[in-house]
Amino acid sequence: xxxxxxxxxxxxxxxxxxxxxxxxxxxxxxxxxxxxxxxxxxxxxxxxxxxxxxxxxxxxxxxxxxxxxxxxxxxxxxxxxxxxxxxxxxxxxxxxxxxxxxxxxxxxxxxxxxxxxxxxxxxxxxxxxxxxxxxxxxxxxxxxxxxxxxxxxxxxxxxxxxxxxxxxxxxxxxxxxxxxxxxxxxxxxxxxxxxxxxxxxxxxxxxxxxxxxxxxxxxxxxxxxxxxxxxxxxxxxxxxxxxxxxxxxxxxxxxxxxxxxxxxxxxxxxxxxxxxxxxxxxxxxxxxxxxxxxxxxxxxxxxxxxxxxxxxxxxxxxxxxxxxxxxxxxxxxxxxxxxxxxxxxxxxxxxxxxxxxxxxxxxxxxxxxxxxxxxxxxxxxxxxxxxxxx
Ligand SMILES: *Cc1c(COP(=O)(O)O)cnc(C)c1O
Numbered sequence: 001x002x003x004x005x006x007x008x009x010x011x012x013x014x015x016x017x018x019x020x021x022x023x024x025x026x027x028x029x030x031x032x033x034x035x036x037x038x039x040x041x042x043x044x045x046x047x048x049x050x051x052x053x054x055x056x057x058x059x060x061x062x063x064x065x066x067x068x069x070x071x072x073x074x075x076x077x078x079x080x081x082x083x084x085x086x087x088x089x090x091x092x093x094x095x096x097x098x099x100x101x102x103x104x105x106x107x108x109x110x111x112x113x114x115x116x117x118x119x120x121x122x123x124x125x126x127x128x129x130x131x132x133x134x135x136x137x138x139x140x141x142x143x144x145x146x147x148x149x150x151x152x153x154x155x156x157x158x159x160x161x162x163x164x165x166x167x168x169x170x171x172x173x174x175x176x177x178x179x180x181x182x183x184x185x186x187x188x189x190x191x192x193x194x195x196x197x198x199x200x201x202x203x204x205x206x207x208x209x210x211x212x213x214x215x216x217x218x219x220x221x222x223x224x225x226x227x228x229x230x231x232x233x234x235x236x237x238x239x240x241x242x243x244x245x246x247x248x249x250x251x252x253x254x255x256x257x258x259x260x261x262x263x264x265x266x267x268x269x270x271x272x273x274x275x276x277x278x279x280x281x282x283x284x285x286x287x288x289x290x291x292x293x294x295x296x297x298x299x300x301x302x303x304x305x306x307x308x309x310x311x312x313x314x315x316x317x318x319x320x321x322x323x324x325x326x327x328x329x330x331x332x333x334x335x336x337x338x339x340x341x342x343x344x345x346x347x348x349x350x351x352x353x354x355x356x357x358x359x360x361x362x363x364x365x366x367x368x369x370x371x372x373x374x375x376x377x378x379x380x381x382x383x384x385x386x387x388x389x390x
Contacts (some may be wrong), residue, residue, distance in 0.1 A: 006321055006323070006371065008323055008371065009356075010358040010360035010363075011299075011326045011356060014208065014360060016210065016253060017254075019211040020253050021171070022153050022203070022222075022252075023249055027045070027246035028246050030173040030246075031045060033045035033046075034206065034242055034243075035048075035242075036234065036284055048245055049069070051249075052248045052249050052253075053067045054214055058253055059191070059256065060191055060201070061192045061194050062193045062194070062218055062220075065221075066193075067216055068216065068218075068219055068239055069239065069243065070215045070216060070239055070252075071347075072213060072215045073203065073204025074106035074181035075228075076204065077150075078110050078228050079099070079105065079181060079228050079229075080148075080217055081107055082110050082224030083226045083238070084225055085114050085120055085147045088147035088148060088177060088224070089120075091224060093145065094146060094147035095121055095145050095147065095370060096121050096123065096145045096147060097120045097122045097150075097189060098123050098138075098142070098146055099123075100125050100150070100152065101127060101340075102131050102133070102157075102158075102167065102339070102343050103150065103181065104152065104156055104183070107179075127160075127327070128344075130158075130291060130344070131292065131344045132161075132292055133151045134163065134171075135163055135166040135167050137268050138170060138171075142171070142176060144338065146174075148178075149177070150178075150179040151167050151172050152180040153201075155184065157341070158292075158294060159291045159296035159302055161179075161292070161295045161297065161326070163195050168196055171197070171199075172197055176247070177223060178197065178199050178200070178201045179198065179200035179202070180200070180201050182201050182202060183207055184281075184297065185202070186255070187207055187258050187262075187299075190262075191197055195343045199220040200217060200218060200219060200220070200225075201217070201222060203215055203218075205255070206228060208254050210251045210255070211246075214248060216387075246360045265361050269297040269298045269299035269360075269363075272299075272359045272363060273366050275365075275373075283372065283375075284376050284379055286305060287305050289303055290341065290344070290346070291293045297358075300358050303357075304351060304355075305350075305351055307349060307353065307383055308383060308386070313353070313355060313378065313382060315357075315371070316382065319390050320378065322370075324355055325355075336353075337351030338351065358369075
């Protein structure tokens with residue numbers, strides 16, 4: 001009997017919804033115009049981009065001209081953090097960049113590049129044991145020369161949700177620009193740019209059943225940014241380059257569907273997640289949940305197992321038919337424990353044995369039951385092999 005193939009890595013990426021594919025298709029070869037052209041081909045494409053912008057703005061509770069389309073979530077993060085830091089320094093001389101220690105590399109490495117290449121002082125905000133960045137942790141670090149603050153809405157590795165509107169209120173009080181990376185949260189959480197008190201918010205379509213290679217950045221009216229991609233005057237001069245019309249159309253449609261169907265999907269996902277959060281520590285010795293026990297993404301379960309090689313576990317799971325992750329898709333093959341797990345205080349022996357299980361719209365109770373049939377035995381086998389080698 002062929003093994004089932006069960007995909008449980010929806011935090012890494014999701015399949016494109018067939019309805020989104022349908023919406024995109026005409027824009028590849030029928031309505032293929034360049035939105036910047038004067039003629040009717042151009043007008044047709046421009047209308048599609050502006051419709052997409054309107055749709056996304058409705059979902060994020062902002063004005064359409066506050067949405068900038070980009071090439072991915074990482075690019076949105078780059079434009080936000082680098083663009084805001086450079087613009088703020090030009091305006092006020094501010095030289096301090098404050099980002100959380102558990103950010104995705106798209107934010108973290110941008111902050112480090114600002115320090116290395118532009119002489120900024122980059123400082124990391126420490127998380128608590130659940131990987132949460134509290135307003136209390138941010139408040140004492142805000143300074144008169146702080147150019148930009150970046151704290152992610154929800155963490156991709158451990159699922160923890162941060163109190164963004166509280167942190168945003170603190171920054172606003174001091175007149176400091178506040179960015180949140182909402183790429184991982186996009187599918188699951190209500191992102192109201194007004195109640196979140198954010199100036200900048202990043203999204204990436206492929207995390208919510210949209211296509212890869214397209215993202216968006218919310219830029220609150222009046223927020224100054226220096227563009228990272230210079231050239232033509234597309235996207236209010238903030239992102240040069242001919243619009244990727246089909247992908248932009250697809251992103252907006254995917255976000256609309258995600259919003260419409262969110263209550264249904266979240267409820268189902270939470271049930272499966274809670275099942276995993278209960279069963280894994282119950283059925284496997286020396287196992288811990290990572291991230292917050294309940295303030296976490298509805299589809300996200302993450303664990304560490306003492307004395308297990310996380311990469312070997314992923315390979316063994318793959319052979320058994322299950323696609324999971326150790327946390328960040330970008331870190332596969334890296335023998336070092338993840339920055340996030342180190343930042344929440346886990347020792348190497350724990351942090352190397354990490355597992356992230358993220359369910360999706362099509363995940364069934366049976367899929368989770370099959371995983372739970374296999375996981376305890378696989379871990380036991382890996383631990384035995386390890387101790388035989390030692
Ligand atoms: C996936 C992800 C990104 C990167 O988005 P891409 O569209 O893949 O570049 C950034 N931040 C977080 C939190 C993510 O989960």
